[in-house]
Amino acid sequence: MARSRKSDKGRSTTRRDFLKASTVAASAAVSGTLGIGPNVFAAGSGILRVGMVGCGGRNSGAAAQALTADPGARLVAMCDIFMDRVKDKRRVLTEQKPGQAAVDDDHCFAGFDGYKHVIESSDVVLIANAAKFHPLHAMAAIQAGKHVFVEKPHGIDPVGIKLMQKAADLAKQKGLCLVSGLQSRYHTGYAETIQRIGDGAIGDVVAIEENFLRAPYVVIDRKEGLSELQWQCSTQYHFRWLSGDDVPQSLVHNLDRSSWVMHNTAPVKCHGLAGRSSMTKPIYGDVFDHHSVIYEFDNGVPIYAFCRTTTGCHNSTSSIVHGSKGRASVLQCRIWGQTNWRWQGRCDPYQREHDALFGAIRSGEPVNSGDYMTRSTMITIMGQISCYTGKEVTWDQINQSDFYYPPRPEECHDDMEPPAMPGAHGSYPVPKPGFTKMI
Numbered sequence: 001m002a003r004s005r006k007s008d009k010g011r012s013t014t015r016r017d018f019l020k021a022s023t024v025a026a027s028a029a030v031s032g033t034l035g036i037g038p039n040v041f042a043a044g045s046g047i048l049r050v051g052m053v054g055c056g057g058r059n060s061g062a063a064a065q066a067l068t069a070d071p072g073a074r075l076v077a078m079c080d081i082f083m084d085r086v087k088d089k090r091r092v093l094t095e096q097k098p099g100q101a102a103v104d105d106d107h108c109f110a111g112f113d114g115y116k117h118v119i120e121s122s123d124v125v126l127i128a129n130a131a132k133f134h135p136l137h138a139m140a141a142i143q144a145g146k147h148v149f150v151e152k153p154h155g156i157d158p159v160g161i162k163l164m165q166k167a168a169d170l171a172k173q174k175g176l177c178l179v180s181g182l183q184s185r186y187h188t189g190y191a192e193t194i195q196r197i198g199d200g201a202i203g204d205v206v207a208i209e210e211n212f213l214r215a216p217y218v219v220i221d222r223k224e225g226l227s228e229l230q231w232q233c234s235t236q237y238h239f240r241w242l243s244g245d246d247v248p249q250s251l252v253h254n255l256d257r258s259s260w261v262m263h264n265t266a267p268v269k270c271h272g273l274a275g276r277s278s279m280t281k282p283i284y285g286d287v288f289d290h291h292s293v294i295y296e297f298d299n300g301v302p303i304y305a306f307c308r309t310t311t312g313c314h315n316s317t318s319s320i321v322h323g324s325k326g327r328a329s330v331l332q333c334r335i336w337g338q339t340n341w342r343w344q345g346r347c348d349p350y351q352r353e354h355d356a357l358f359g360a361i362r363s364g365e366p367v368n369s370g371d372y373m374t375r376s377t378m379i380t381i382m383g384q385i386s387c388y389t390g391k392e393v394t395w396d397q398i399n400q401s402d403f404y405y406p407p408r409p410e411e412c413h414d415d416m417e418p419p420a421m422p423g424a425h426g427s428y429p430v431p432k433p434g435f436t437k438m439i
Contacts, residue, residue, distance in 0.1 A: 048073045048361065051122030053115045053137050054129030055080035055089040058151055062126050062181070063093055065351050066149070067100040070358035074100055077107040077121035079114025080129070081233045086110060111414045119144050124361065128181070130233070130242040131156050131249070135163035136409040142171045142178065147361055149354070151181035153252045154377040156244025158439075159404035161378045168370020179357040180369035182256045182376060186349035186356065189333035193343060194261055201339045202323025208261065209320040210254035210305040216279055216289070217249075217309055229418045238285030239428075241405045241419050245287045247272075247384040248377060250307045255383075256376035257319045257330050258295075258303050266375055267295035267303065267382075269394045274387035276430050278310055286420050286428035293383035305383065390433030401439040 050066050050073050052059050067073050075093060080086045086108045093101040109117045115137045119125055125141040127134055128151035135155045141148045148171070155161040171178040184190050197205065220235045236242040243249055259266060272293040279289035289310050295303040319330040326337015333343035360367040382398040406419055420428050 046072045048358065049076045049121065049123045050074060051077035051079075051118035051125050052089075053079055053118050053125060053127045053133075054151075055082075055085045056128065058181075059126055059128035060089045060092060061350065062128055062149060062151070062354070063089075063101075064096055065354040066124070066126060066358065067093075067097045068351065069354040070362070071100075073124070073358065074102055076103060077109070077118040078103050079109035079111075079118045081110065081112070081114075081230070083108065083110040112412050113414075115140065119146055122146060124149070124357070127151065130236040131244055132160070132242050132405065133409045133412075135160040135167060138178070139163055139167040139170070142167050142174065142176055145174065145176065147177040147357065149179045149181070149357055150373075152256075152373070152377065153244060153248040153380060154180065154373045155381070156240075156242075156248055157381060157404040158378070158398055158401040160409075161374050161381065164377075165370060165374045168368060168374065171366070171370065172368055175364075175366050177357055177360050177366045178368050178370055179353055180373035181353070182253060182369070182373055183349040183353050184253055184257050184330075185260070185369070185372065186347075186352040188347045189343040189345055190257065190330050190349075193328055193330050193333045193335065194257075196335060196339075196341065197261055197321055197323070197328050198263070201326065201335050201341065202321065202328050202337055203325030205261065205301055205321060205323055207301060207322045208258045208303045209318070209322070210251060210258060210303060211316045211318045212246075212250040212254055212307040213314060213316045214250075214309060215311045215313075215315070216284060217246075219283060222283065228421065229414075229416060232285070232418050232420065235283070235285065238283070238287050239418075239420055240286055241407075243287070244381065244405070245291075245384050246307045246309055247291050247293060247305075247387065248380040250309075251291075251293075251305055251383070252377055252380045254319055255295075255303070255305060255379045256372060258305075259372065259376050259379060261321055261330070262297055262301065264372060264375070265297065266379055266395050268298045269392055270295040270383050270386050271392045272383050272387035272390075273433075275433070280427060282422060282426040282428065286430050288387065288430065291383070291387050293386060295379070295383065385438050388431035388433065388436050389438055390436075393439065397439055403438050 052063050078086045090103050119141045124147045126149045127137050131153045134150050138148050138150045154164045217237050222231050232239045270293050274288045274291040276288050290308040293305045321328040328335045335341045382393050386393040422428050
């Protein structure tokens with residue numbers, strides 16, 4: 001819950017302490033990569049074997065950042081639903097990181113079970129595939145004793161998030177690293193802006209506005225010869241059973257920052273308005289094209305959260321915190337009003353999260369993002385389900401729910417029929433607020 005500077009004085013921390021905690025000791029982790037020392041990995045060598053689960057753009061970026069973070073890292077295994085995607089990303093990464101990307105044909109895997117072979121071959125597993133599978137794959141890797149980087153969102157339904165929390169708890173028990181792709185936590189400018197908000201630079205927090213407005217994301221033409229399952233997997237952001245739709249996919253970064261501003265707490269309830277207005281062709285699958293969710297914390301502070309994936313409209317990405325004495329833009333690292341301030345530094349949080357991961361592995365001091373990664377993703381799921389059902393959803397309800405998008409991740413296989421099928425006119429059915437029931 002947000003508190004004023006006065007009421008929070010007894011437990012406030014210094015800015016230096018906050019920045020150190022907020023970046024999860026990233027700077028210490030970076031220095032740790034420089035002194036590999038006596039640590040032994042992978043068959044008695046100083047090599048850290050890295051594997052990729054998912055070979056889309058985000059995981060190829062994560063792999064390059066992982067190899068940059070640690071000179072002893074070697075990419076040794078890759079998997080995806082499609083072998084041609086594996087081979088293409090292998091070529092790209094080999095060109096980018098010659099000498100570190102060393103994946104032979106025997107360690108290129110395709111299909112739903114490919115993750116098992118990557119985990120077996122690796123010391124560090126990078127997971128960035130369809131979000132439906134993030135909890136299952138993270139848990140499997142941690143059970144096998146592997147360190148994990150997993151992209152957002154960290155699940156698409158309550159059942160998935162509960163599994164991811166169990167994975168995070170198990171990683172702590174086993175002394176393994178689990179790092180989230182919610183990269184805002186590693187941006188030093190964002191961290192200082194949020195610290196200053198907490199110190200009272202804008203007075204009491206009155207409201208937060210979050211925007212992620214853009215054109216449809218990764219629209220792919222359907223290739224001839226693809227089965228219905230292959231088609232949906234090739235364009236997974238546009239199918240609910242794979243991606244969870246746009247509140248978890250896009251607003252998760254925004255709502256993670258909002259939760260951070262509010263002292264890492266969750267809203268107590270929300271209600272959402274959403275639908276499908278113009279992006280209705282079969283190529284857009286069965287997701288909505290606009291969402292508005294209003295969240296409320298237990299002290300009455302609201303978050304007004306908006307996301308849209310529609311062409312020809314105003315686009316904007318922002319995290320604005322309104323206070324009793326001014327405003328702050330987290331993304332611009334700026335405060336104005338009674339206090340005027342702007343951060344002038346530079347930061348690559350995508351690289352820093354991997355610096356932190358590999359530094360923690362080398363130092364033997366594990367880093368674990370489990371607390372905020374599960375909370376922030378569950379906040380988005382609460383909002384998405386409110387949008388689909390048209391009902392107010394509370395934090396207690398969503399955490400007590402056993403809802404999941406069928407089939408269960410472990411039941412998926414290469415020959416299955418997808419749960420979403422096109423109707424008579426080729427378009428896919430979508431939820432109907434006021435009629436659809438989920439929790």
